[in-house]
Amino acid sequence: MTYEEATRYILNIPKFTKKNKPEHISRFLEYLGNPQKERKILHVAGTNGKGSVCVYLSTMLLAQKKTVGLFVSPHLIKMNERIVINGKQVSDETFLQLFEYVLDITEKMQEAGLPHPTFFEFLFGMAMTAFARTGVEYIVLETGLGGRLDATNSIEKPLATAITSIGLDHTEILGDTVEKIAFEKAGIIKPGVPVFYSDTCEKSNRVIENEADMRGAPCKKIGKDAYEILGIRDKHIAFSCANAYYGNTAWTLNNIGTYQPGNAMLAMEIMRFIFGSDGKTDAWREVLSQVKWAGRMEEILPGVYVDGAHNVSAVENFVRSVQMQKKENIVLFSVVRDKNYEEMIACLCKELKTDFYVLTRIENERGASMDELQNIFNRHTDKPVIIKESAREALQYVLERQRDREIYCLGSLYLAGELELIISETTMLLSSKGPH
Template identity: 30%
Template sequence: MNYEEAISYIEKVSCSGIMPGLVRIQALLEKTGHPEMDCNVIHVAGTNGKGSVCTYIASILMQAGYKVGRYVSPTLFDYRERIQVNGEWISRKDTAYWMSRVREIDERMQSEGIEGASAFELETVMAFLYFKAMACDFVVLETGMGGRLDATNVVPKPVLSVVTSIGMDHMHFLGNTIEAIAVEKGGIIKEKRPVVIGAGRQKAVDTLIRISLERQSEYAVVRAEDVHMTYADLFGGQQFDFESYKELQTRMVGRCQPWNAAIAVKAVELLGKMTATDCPVQLDVLPKDVLSEQVVRKGIASAYWQGRFEVMEKNPSLIIDGAHNPDGVQSLVDSMKAYLSDKPVILVMGVFADKDYRQMLEMVSDCSDTLIAFKPDNPRGLAAEQLKETAEPFFKRTLAAKSQAEALAIARKIGEGNHAIVCFGSLSTMAGWYQLTGRKSSDEEYRQNY
């Protein structure tokens, strides 16, 4: 299989949709020699913030000199973005090679009467194989959805688990209460393995503490109020204090980012307690010997995660944000109120039909009187006219665009250079904003060359 054939194959398998459960992937891992056992895994789950927290953790570990694998879900720009080592995406050649191997084993299992794996399961196994082959010191592993039955939840002894902010999303899979969703996310907490809890809502925190105690796992809770802002600038980043760390700096300007960074700081502090026996894979140097305050500071300062309250253009301000559920939108609203309260805002929104878009519209209406709707280029996308109709009670002016490009063009025309434009609603639209503004993804040069 070449790269194009590998992508065609995985797209075909993806038609089966989401398939929670661990039986299929465990069978596949057994047939591939259990590569997940040969990785020092930091497992991260959560409704919001897990991508940013993973970015901060990986950045700190790379500053310490470690080779860090990272498994990303969802991707923004390219299929290969989901599997990275020290920030570089897996090559087209390696994607084809490892997918061919996984496909061959999966098809052999199907011939033996075993149910075929889902696309996410195949990708997860491919990632473990690649990280093992690349001899990664650590793997920062992001769940796809939930935790307990997520395909990533096959590592019996992660070096650390992290649960970020928990909110109401994917309820048809995870449950209809915060406690139920917390139980699903808390499924990544393993017996006698440490965990950082940044779940936000008290009911979620209490549930995760109970799970940690039941599993005799050391835990640390990081709350938003533990972080104290000292400086924030839309174009210059943020500065904050957290426990003994004073004036930590981050380039990411979303108001939730200092909290996400603090969760990562606490995570590496727990890694600093590791002994050689805690690591499935031997390290040349233990974290306690290299994770200095200077390394942590540099890691936080250099971390960047695209599509999260990201300023694409300065004058007038054009900002994109992947907020796609009520909790994510609350963070977006907090950021708009902090940075854009002195100027009128035009909102541009494209969202999936299975999201709570009515509540999201009501929440953002405090920040603007104009909303432009469009349908994301995705089968799950909500029709622009339907979104417009739902938005009408909350906004003075609503418009439906025929495409993402037209939506931005309308916003620019209406704003006449005097309004900030904020685009949000789905991570699937982030690549489109990059294309429309002529910006490049962080790995585009690598992607073109390999």
């Protein structure tokens, strides 16, 4: 079997299986030889920012001279992005080896009358196998959806759990109120295991704290008073920490998202819990200033930013970040139809002084109707709203009209992935041609 055949098989899994019960995941791990055993696992859930927190944790653990496995989702270009060992994505060859092993295990399970793992479960099994084979000491796990019923929640005794900001997303599955969604996220809290969480609002805070209290889990809130944003300079955001543990030197992130210091602070507090006086905070500060997290307020070309904001709370955070830039801008937008895009669009039009908007289709069957999106934009703004049939055409259109303006692309991680791929392919093409 080839790498391409393996990825095609995984992509087709949703066509012949459905979500399994939590006990099935435990059986799956047993068939895999319980690869989670003897590992120090950090488990992260939340609506927005959980991927960033996972990457920050992994990066600081490496700076602490630890070996680390990182499992995140979704991927933007290649599935390999989901399985990272000591800072590097697994190779195509390793990915294929992991796939073949897990497929063999899956066939044995089916012979025993057990259902096939889902798309996410299969990749989770591959990741845990990879981490066990390489013998990493730490594993950082990002939940796929929710928390309580997520495959990653099969880990019985993590070292610590974390819950990032809570907002309305996937409401058809997780519930239509902040409290219901917080309850699903808080499902990762384990008896006696410390939980660290971001201060979102009183409603979600109360749910998390109640769940922690019921499980006897030490609970720490990371509030807005834990840090202070000092400003944005040279495409980096600077912040200071209220706790003397981190020193009185400013910390910087290679990002302009005003929400990222909060994510970094959450990760830093988990590191402080793990290492205490042995924490190499100078090393943490150095590596955090260099972290680039694809598709999260990432500058993919000069003055062109891609952000994966795909729900209302994420768009509100995005808007605050752009407002700090105080520059003219263009917005390139696309979204899937099961999101609350009316409110997302209203927020963009009301809060940003944008010269014009460009809408594009994403190569996914869940993509929203362009005509409907255009009508919604027209209800909320009198600025031009242009439709382009593909992300490539849309990107070319805005680049030709950029001038001194910043271009912001958001609304869907599918859009972020398509733009990342376009830039990657263009860069590779120019590189192959060599200097003129």
